[in-house]
Amino acid sequence: MSGRVFVPGDAAAVAVGADAVAAALCAEAARLGRAVEIVRNGSRGAFALETLVEVETAEGRIGYGPVEAADVTGLVAAGLFDGGEHPKRLGRPEALPFFARQTRLTFARCGIIDPQSMADYRARGGGKGLERALSLGRAGVVDAIARSGLRGRGGAGFPAAIKWKTVADAGDGPKYVVANADEGDSGTFADRMLMEGDPFLLIEGMAIAGFAVGAAKGFVYIRSEYPHAVAAMRRAAETAAREGLIGPDAPHPFDLEIRVGAGAYVCGEETALLDSLEGRRGQVRPKPPLPAHKGLFGRPTVVNNVLTLAAAAHILADGAEAYAALGHGRSRGTMPIQLAGNITNGGLFEAPFGLTLGELVDDIGGGPFTGKPARAVQVGGPLGAYFPRSLFDTPFDYEAFAARDGLIGHGGVVVFDETVDMARQARFALEFCAIESCGKCTPCRLGAVRGVETIDAIRAGRERQANLTLLADLCETLKFGSLCALGGFTPYPVMSAVKHFPGDFDATPKTPAEEAS
Amino acid sequence: MAQIFQPFDPDRLVQIVSAHADLEGPLLPVLHAVQASFGFVPGEAVPIIAGALNLTRAEVHGVVSFYHDFRSEPAGAHVLRLCRAEACQAAGGDALAGHVERSLGVAIGGTTADGAVTLEAVYCLGLCASGPAAMLDGQPLARLDPDRLDAVIDGLAR
Ligand SMILES: Cc1cc2nc3c(=O)[nH]c(=O)nc-3n(C[C@H](O)[C@H](O)[C@H](O)COP(=O)(O)O)c2cc1C
Ligand code: SF4
Numbered sequence: 001m002s003g004r005v006f007v008p009g010d011a012a013a014v015a016v017g018a019d020a021v022a023a024a025l026c027a028e029a030a031r032l033g034r035a036v037e038i039v040r041n042g043s044r045g046a047f048a049l050e051t052l053v054e055v056e057t058a059e060g061r062i063g064y065g066p067v068e069a070a071d072v073t074g075l076v077a078a079g080l081f082d083g084g085e086h087p088k089r090l091g092r093p094e095a096l097p098f099f100a101r102q103t104r105l106t107f108a109r110c111g112i113i114d115p116q117s118m119a120d121y122r123a124r125g126g127g128k129g130l131e132r133a134l135s136l137g138r139a140g141v142v143d144a145i146a147r148s149g150l151r152g153r154g155g156a157g158f159p160a161a162i163k164w165k166t167v168a169d170a171g172d173g174p175k176y177v178v179a180n181a182d183e184g185d186s187g188t189f190a191d192r193m194l195m196e197g198d199p200f201l202l203i204e205g206m207a208i209a210g211f212a213v214g215a216a217k218g219f220v221y222i223r224s225e226y227p228h229a230v231a232a233m234r235r236a237a238e239t240a241a242r243e244g245l246i247g248p249d250a251p252h253p254f255d256l257e258i259r260v261g262a263g264a265y266v267c268g269e270e271t272a273l274l275d276s277l278e279g280r281r282g283q284v285r286p287k288p289p290l291p292a293h294k295g296l297f298g299r300p301t302v303v304n305n306v307l308t309l310a311a312a313a314h315i316l317a318d319g320a321e322a323y324a325a326l327g328h329g330r331s332r333g334t335m336p337i338q339l340a341g342n343i344t345n346g347g348l349f350e351a352p353f354g355l356t357l358g359e360l361v362d363d364i365g366g367g368p369f370t371g372k373p374a375r376a377v378q379v380g381g382p383l384g385a386y387f388p389r390s391l392f393d394t395p396f397d398y399e400a401f402a403a404r405d406g407l408i409g410h411g412g413v414v415v416f417d418e419t420v421d422m423a424r425q426a427r428f429a430l431e432f433c434a435i436e437s438c439g440k441c442t443p444c445r446l447g448a449v450r451g452v453e454t455i456d457a458i459r460a461g462r463e464r465q466a467n468l469t470l471l472a473d474l475c476e477t478l479k480f481g482s483l484c485a486l487g488g489f490t491p492y493p494v495m496s497a498v499k500h501f502p503g504d505f506d507a508t509p510k511t512p513a514e515e516a517s
Numbered sequence: 518m519a520q521i522f523q524p525f526d527p528d529r530l531v532q533i534v535s536a537h538a539d540l541e542g543p544l545l546p547v548l549h550a551v552q553a554s555f556g557f558v559p560g561e562a563v564p565i566i567a568g569a570l571n572l573t574r575a576e577v578h579g580v581v582s583f584y585h586d587f588r589s590e591p592a593g594a595h596v597l598r599l600c601r602a603e604a605c606q607a608a609g610g611d612a613l614a615g616h617v618e619r620s621l622g623v624a625i626g627g628t629t630a631d632g633a634v635t636l637e638a639v640y641c642l643g644l645c646a647s648g649p650a651a652m653l654d655g656q657p658l659a660r661l662d663p664d665r666l667d668a669v670i671d672g673l674a675r
Contacts, residue, residue: 012644015659047646186602189643224549224586225642227655257540260549262584265640279544280576281583297541339646341607346646369608378603382640414645416607428603432640 003081005029006054006061008111009040010196011228012189017069018051024072025053034081042197044111045348046098054093057083063090098345101364103326105318105334106310107190107350110197116235118243121200127245129313133208134251136316141212142168145312148320149332154180154268154305155380155409155485157331157398160312163302166292167213170300175215177206178277178296178303181222181229182261182268185381187340187412191306193348194336195222195229198310199236203246203256205309208316209302211252218254219296220306221273223261233258265382265436269484270303272438283438284484305410307336328354331397341378341414342368358392361415368417375418376425376501380409382432383489385496386425405496407489422501427455429493433478433486443477444487450474451494458505468498468505520654522556522591529554530562534569543570544580548587557588593628593635595673598652601625601638608648609662614638616663621670633673 007022022038029036049065062083078086113120133141146161183191206218222230237256241247246254261267267276271285274296295301315323323333331353339346344366361374368374376386385406394400401408430451437444451474458467475491482488533550537543551558558581567577581587599614618624628635644650647659
C-alpha cells in the first residue's frame with residue numbers, strides 16, 4: 001500500500017524538530033523509491049512522545065516516538081514504513097495507557113486526521129452537528145445545549161445555552177459570534193491544539209452558534225503567540241467556505257474572519273477582547289451591558305471559548321444526553337485537561353469531570369520529570385490557586401475547586417517539584433498582574449506593584465508580620481476593587497501560597513543563582 | 518532566519534491601510550501589517566494611519582502603546598522570545614533565562630550591542646508540556662536547555 005505517514009505539524013512538535021523529521025522521512029522515501037504520502041496531522045497530545053511518527057499498516061496505525069531527525073535513517077532501515085520493529089516502536093497509539101484512559105469527544109479527531117482535509121473531517125463524522133442543528137431548528141439547538149449541561153470552557157463555567165438564548169432573543173439585526181482563542185493562561189494549550197489539529201470542528205461550532213442565535217458573521221480572535229494556529233485557521237476557513245460548511249451559500253450563511261491579538265493577556269477577558277476587535281485599547285468594559293445584549297460594535301454577541309464552541313458541534317452530532325451522562329456534580333461532560341510544567345507525561349488529557357488532582361498529577365502525569373515529588377500545583381492559569389499535596393483529593397469539577405478557594409479555569413494544571421519557592425511564585429503572580437493590567441482600576445494598576453514590593457520586604461525579613469498583614473489587606477482590596485478577574489483573582493495564587501506554604505515566606509529563600517553555586 | 522524588512526515608505530503605508538480599510542475594526546490588522554512590512558510602527562506612520570481611518574492621532578498612538586507586540590523602534594536582526602510564565606518556570610525556565618542573559622550579555626528587554634539579537638519575555642507560547650520554551654523569529658523551540666539554546670543562537674547568521 002502507498003502508506004500515509006503522519007508527522008505532526010503541531011507547534012509543540014515543530015518546536016522539537018518535527019519539520020526536520022518530516023524532511024528526513026521524505027528524503028529516505030525518495031532514496032528507496034517508496035511512494036509515501038507525508039501527512040502533517042495535529043498532535044495527539046502526549047508531548048513527551050513528540051515527534052510521534054505514525055504509519056498506516058494492515059494492523060492499523062503504528063507509532064514511533066519520540067523521533068529525532070537523526071533517528072530516521074535507522075528507523076527506516078528497521079522497516080518503519082511497514083511498521084517494523086525498533087526500540088522506538090510504540091505499537092498502536094490508542095493502546096498506550098495515556099490515550100486508553102481518555103474519553104476523547106472534543107479531541108476525537110485531533111492528531112488522527114489531516115486537519116486541512118474536509119474529506120477526512122467528514123469521513124470521521126464532521127459536519128453532522130450542523131446538519132442536526134438545521135433539522136432541530138434554532139430553539140431546538142439551544143434546548144439541546146441546555147440539556148447537555150455544557151458550561152463555558154474559558155474559565156467562568158457559565159452555562160452556554162443561557163448565553164445563546166439571550167442573544168437569540170435579542171431581536172433582529174446584525175449579531176456576532178466570537179470565538180475566544182486568546183488562551184493566555186500559562187499551562188494551557190487545548191485551544192491551540194484544536195485549531196491546529198481539527199480546525200473545522202471550531203468552524204462548525206461557530207456556524208451552529210450563528211444559526212442558533214441568528215448571527216451571520218463570526219470572528220476568531222487568536223493570540224499572536226500562536227502563529228501556527230492562525231495559519232491553520234485561515235486555511236481552514238477558506239476551505240470551509242469553498243466546501244459549503246460556511247460562506248454565503250451554506251445552509252446557514254455565515255462569514256468567518258480570523259483576527260490576531262497583539263500580546264495583551266487581558267484581551268482574553270471578553271469585553272476587552274471586543275474592544276480589541278473594534279480596534280481599540282483592550283480595556284475591560286463595565287457590565288452591564290452584557291456582550292449578549294451589547295457586544296461587538298454594540299450588537300448582541302456570543303463570546304465563547306474555542307472548546308465551548310467545539311463541544312457544541314459534537315454534542316449536537318452525538319446527542320445531549322450522552323454528554324450529560326458524563327461528569328461529576330454540576331460539571332457535565334468531558335474536560336480537556338492540560339498537564340503542564342514539571343511533569344513526566346505532560347499533554348492533553350480529555351476525561352469526564354471528577355478525576356482527582358492527585359490521579360491527574362501523580363498517576364496519569366507520572367509526577368515531575370525531575371524525579372522529585374510534586375509539591376505545588378497551580379490549576380486554572382495565572383489567576384488560579386496553588387494547591388499543596390494535602391488537597392490532591394480534590395475532584396476536577398468547578399464547584400469542588402471553588403469550595404477549596406481554587407478554580408479550574410481553562411483546565412491547565414501546572415506542576416512544580418519540591419525545589420519551588422512559593423514566595424517567588426506569589427511575587428510573580430503580582431508582577432504578572434502589574435504587567436498585564438489594562439489600567440482601569442487603581443488596585444490592579446498600582447496595588448499589584450505595591451504587592452511585589454511587600455513580598456520583597458517579607459523575603460528580606462523586614463517587618464515580616466506587619467508586611468504579611470499588609471499583603472493580605474492588599475489582596476482584599478484587589479479582590480473587591482477590581483472590575484475584572486485579572487485584579488480580582490490575583491489574590492488566589494498569592495494567598496494560597498501564603499496559606500499552604502507559610503514556611504516559604506519565613507527566611508530569605510535562595511535565588512536560583514545562589515542555589516546553583 | 519533573520520527577518521528582512523523594508524525601509525519606511527509612506528506610499529507603501531497608504532497601500533497597506535487601504536487594503537484593510539473595508540474590514541470591520543481595521544486598526545489591529547493594519548498595525549500588524551505595518552509591522553510585518555517595516556519591522557516596527559514608525560512614529561511618522563501614526564498620523565497617516567489616523568487620517569486614513571478617520572481616527573485621532575492620540576487614538577492610534579494609544580493603541581500602539583497599549584499592546585506589547587507593537588514596537589515603536591526596530592528590533593535586532595533576530596528576536597528571541599523566552600517564555601517566562603509559570604509552566605516554563607516550573608520546568609527550569611528561570612535558570613535558562615539567567616543563562617541566556619549571561620551568554621548574550623543582555624538583559625531581557627534589551628538588544629545585543631551588535632544589534633544581532635533582541636531578547637524578550639513572552640508569557641506563554643502554548644508549549645507548556647514541553648518547557649522551557651521560546652520562539653526565535655517566529656519559530657517555536659521547546660525542551661530547551663542551555664546547550665540546546667546556545668547551539669541555536671550560535672547558528673544564527675550575524
Ligand atoms: C483576565 C482574563 C482573561 C481571560 N482570558 C480568557 C481566554 O484567554 N480565553 C477564554 O476563552 N476566556 C478568557 N477569559 C474569560 C472570558 O472573559 C469569557 O468568560 C469567556 O470567553 C466566555 O466564554 P465561555 O463561556 O465559553 O467560557 C478571561 C477572563 C479574564 C478576566
Ligand atoms: S482589574 Fe485590572 S485588568 Fe481588570 S479591569 Fe481593572 S485594571 Fe483592568
